[in-house]
Amino acid sequence: xxxxxxxxxxxxxxxxxxxxxxxATGAATVSLIGMFGCSSTExxxxxxxxxxxxxxxxxxxxxxxxxxQVITDxxxxxxxxxxxxxxxxxxxxxxxxxxxxxxxxDKLVGxxxxxxNRAWANVVYPRLAEVEALVVxxxxxxxxxxxxxxxxxxxxxxxxxxxxxxxxxxxxxxxNVMFQDYEGLRNNVTLTGQVLGAEAQAAADAWAATLDENIxxxxxxxxxxxxxxxxxxxxxxxxxxxxxxxxxxxxxxxxIKLAGGVNAIETEGNRIELTLEEILGSxxxxxxxxxxxxxxxxxxxxxEQFSGLTAVQNGFVYANPxxxxxxxxxxxxxxxxxxxxxxxxxxxxxxxxxxxxxTQEFYSKFYGYDLTDDExxxxxxxxxxx
Numbered sequence: 001x002x003x004x005x006x007x008x009x010x011x012x013x014x015x016x017x018x019x020x021x022x023x024a025t026g027a028a029t030v031s032l033i034g035m036f037g038c039s040s041t042e043x044x045x046x047x048x049x050x051x052x053x054x055x056x057x058x059x060x061x062x063x064x065x066x067x068x069q070v071i072t073d074x075x076x077x078x079x080x081x082x083x084x085x086x087x088x089x090x091x092x093x094x095x096x097x098x099x100x101x102x103x104x105x106d107k108l109v110g111x112x113x114x115x116x117n118r119a120w121a122n123v124v125y126p127r128l129a130e131v132e133a134l135v136v137x138x139x140x141x142x143x144x145x146x147x148x149x150x151x152x153x154x155x156x157x158x159x160x161x162x163x164x165x166x167x168x169x170x171x172x173x174x175x176n177v178m179f180q181d182y183e184g185l186r187n188n189v190t191l192t193g194q195v196l197g198a199e200a201q202a203a204a205d206a207w208a209a210t211l212d213e214n215i216x217x218x219x220x221x222x223x224x225x226x227x228x229x230x231x232x233x234x235x236x237x238x239x240x241x242x243x244x245x246x247x248x249x250x251x252x253x254x255x256i257k258l259a260g261g262v263n264a265i266e267t268e269g270n271r272i273e274l275t276l277e278e279i280l281g282s283x284x285x286x287x288x289x290x291x292x293x294x295x296x297x298x299x300x301x302x303x304e305q306f307s308g309l310t311a312v313q314n315g316f317v318y319a320n321p322x323x324x325x326x327x328x329x330x331x332x333x334x335x336x337x338x339x340x341x342x343x344x345x346x347x348x349x350x351x352x353x354x355x356x357x358x359t360q361e362f363y364s365k366f367y368g369y370d371l372t373d374d375e376x377x378x379x380x381x382x383x384x385x386x
Contacts (some may be wrong), residue, residue: 065152071194073176074187074278075161081173082154088205090115090136091143091155091163094330095177095278098192099157100125101198101207101324101332101366109151110134112141119384121324124369143305145170180270181251182258182334186211189332207366211335215258218342221349222260231345232264233326234284235320237271239296242306248271251329259341260349276305286344287311290328292319293382318344319382326368328351335360340380355380 068080089110090096096115099108105125112135115121115128120326122128135141140160148156149170158164159178167174175195177188186208193204231255237244246252246263250270253263264284267274287309289296297319306312321340325331339358343350359376363369371379378385 010114050127052386068143071175071191074178074184075164075176077176079117079173079175081175081195083197084276085154087151087153087155088196089134089148089151089156089172091141091148091167092157092159092177093135094190094325095157095159095188097121097325098189098197098316098332102189102193102196102203103368104196104200107196110148110156112136114138114141115325120169120322120379123375124324124367126205143167145172148172157192179251179330182211185251185330185332185334196231203366207335210365214335215337218259218338222342222346225260227262230260230262231285232282233261233345234264234279234282236285236287236289238291239289241273241300242300242303243276244273245279246270246329251334255328255334255337257343258338259345261341261345261366280306280309280339283309284311285314285316287317288328288341289317290320291322291382293384294319298381321359321380322382323363323379332366333362348353 037337054186066083068082069216070078070080072078085104088099088104088107089112090099090108091110091112091131093112093114096108096111099105100121105127108128108131111128111131111133113133114135114137116133132151133148134144134151136144140163143163143166145166148167149172156167156172156179158167158174159176161176161178164174164176167270175191177191179188189204189207191370193201235246235252235256236242237246245265247265247269248263249268252270256263264282265272265274269276275309287300289300297317300306301312301315301317311317321327321337323333325333327333327337327340330336336355336359337351340352340355343353343355355375356373359379360371360373363376373382375385
């Protein structure tokens with residue numbers, strides 16, 4: 001008589017899928033061979049050996065395929081994210097540029113008003129017009145968590161600690177990617193690639209190679225410059241306030257030094273407000289204004305209160321380049337900022353560096369967008385697209 005045993009094994013809580021393994025046992029019958037015409041001394045035949053079904057070895061249970069991974073965000077928090085990312089909500093203006101740079105722009109379902117309104121971002125990535133703005137205002141802004149939930153993103157990127165906590169409390173898988181220096185920028189791009197998958201990881205590796213190449217080129221040509229011979233640089237945050245500047249121990253201070261300059265501001269801090277007297281006392285050789293257009297530079301040069309500055313007298317006041325996102329802070333395009341700044345700080349050492357060409361190469365490689373010479377020039381000069 002045959003027997004049959006069924007076993008059901010549940011997977012772990014990560015997949016919530018059920019795998020059922022059916023094991024079957026065979027049955028065998030034993031036949032007795034009768035004796036015909038034999039003498040009384042003849043031994044009966046031995047019965048044929050049968051295979052006991054219970055001795056069969058059950059096949060090993062297959063491990064359920066992983067559908068998530070645990071990553072460590074830039075605050076040190078461990079976050080469990082899906083392996084397959086199809087929808088992204090990005091609550092940090094700057095990080096949207098990195099998502100697009102790594103080839104995942106088509107997965108954006110939520111962005112910020114700040115990024116959505118950026119002129120060059122819309123030229124390079126026209127689909128941005130269709131992406132929902134979840135954050136209104138500058139800085140951390142005001143986040144519409146209800147709308148974010150309705151979009152059902154697989155992952156949310158954020159930079160503000162309070163926003164990150166609030167998003168997680170809403171049930172949104174949220175990764176904090178905030179950074180303040182080049183090491184942090186590098187970690188940001190690497191982590192984003194890890195979260196977004198193999199293609200994004202490959203793009204992140206290519207970007208890191210570009211950054212290293214540019215840093216090495218600049219370092220090799222500026223390493224022999226004595227500190228006393230390096231130009232003093234004043235970086236003004238934006239035309240909205242000429243006395244809000246970037247001090248030491250900031251990402252701006254870092255690229256100033258990498259490019260062969262010295263920060264004219266000795267006070268530590270990012271986006272710090274100084275007095276007019278402190279600005280005048282710094283007397284920089286070169287002034288760079290972030291988020292500025294050529295007309296903003298003209299206005300600064302025409303402002304009589306700054307007429308005594310060495311940089312103004314020599315006409316060395318420039319708008320910082322601004323493409324998909326400003327080059328001077330929090331952008332993957334900071335890989336170009338180092339070259340641009342080095343060429344302005346020490347032009348004799350970088351005569352062979354064509355920034356129009358370098359910008360075109362970057363945009364083609366990381367955005368799949370071929371800039372015209374005019375478009376690249378406009379980005380370098382802080383101008384809007386025509």
